[in-house]
Amino acid sequence: MATFTRLEKFYAEAKGNKWFRGFTVFCRITLALGFIPSGWVKTIGERFTALSNNHPLGNYFEALHHTGFYYTFIGVSQLLIALLLIIPRTAILGALLYFPIILNICILTYATRFEGTRIVTLMLLANLYLLFWHYDRIKYILPFNQIKEANIETQKKSSTNKFPFIFFGCVILAIASVIIINIFLFDIRPGNSLIECTNGCAGSDKKACEEFCDCIHNQGKPLEKCLEKYHTAKKRKE
Template sequence: MKNKTLPQIFIIYLRYLLGFAFVYASIVKIQGLRFTSESGALNPINSAWHFFETMYQSGIYWKFLGYGQLIAGFLLMTQRYAKLGVILFLPIILNIFVITISYDFKGTPIITGLILVATFILIAWDWNTLKILINKTPTFSTKPRLENDIIWSIIGGIFFFLTIISKLITSKNSFILIFLSFLTISLLGMIIGYRKQKKITNKS
């Protein structure tokens, strides 16, 4: 299955998606801004508001969380270092998931739960090498794989910077333009990936 085109493209774009979610969410913390005031989902009478306000008031810890998310998201989007990225990603999203089920976040636990499931999918995908973490002998494939092509690292870098820009801008028109850029690059990436995999299949 790992040598088939669609599963590989699915994993590649799943990494992009999770990376985007973390990078986008990290900017608020790195800027030293309140997460709750921007989301509008919480208010001072909600116990969760006090929880986030306490973390925000910590200053350094709040930014530390932001940089942790930024690094994990960036590593996932590079594809090349996605294995390290998912290892960093897991404890962070697990912590977020537990927080969302501990407080009244309504539908948020569903979203964080799905992200957690997606994280386990990525771990399962790379388990042949990640199992070294539990003292198991890793196994490596010598077959050329689409996900190892440098084109995905280039696209990931473009997505990373577009994600940061999309969070920093305030213009609605600019946001639409960036969204269209995401969509165009994604479609081009899929086309390039399909053609490259077809060439790999023909050679083998």
């Protein structure tokens, strides 16, 4: 209970802090800008990415491109969500609608070992921050104890300009962690092109790596098959 009380106090103080409010606006605008280009491309019916059809994620986007009005529907939804995020009064609705989409994209990028996993992960974290920021408005649908409304309103009225060093230190740490973890998370990635993939091949596993790149980008085989072939080649060398 004491822990919850401390979190309640921290949340209430954050709602009245100009730095937190500024960071919230930054997250809203950044997430909206992340959806506008991709949403517009889908709305006008153009292919979303320049990735080869042989690339695991490129193959997925190519199939998505041929789903007709469903493809357009996704684009319109992204543009609408971006608009909701930009408008302060509807930002909470935008954040709620944004979450399932960005979560799906994040899992998809990790499943296909896409190079953009870092950016998408940071977008997911920013979206989670917005949801926490609006906790006082969405708490009624959550199955646990709620922060007292009176405490929040009292703290919001007592605005402060104190810079939250610990919070922004954690933000920097989270960004660094996402970047570093993604560097070591996968032993090999297909890259966005054959050249990008082969440029990452070096050392004793160079031949196996080049065969993996050829398997993906030239032969167009599934990622699982190419990974299986790659790991088998590495074991033979050992």
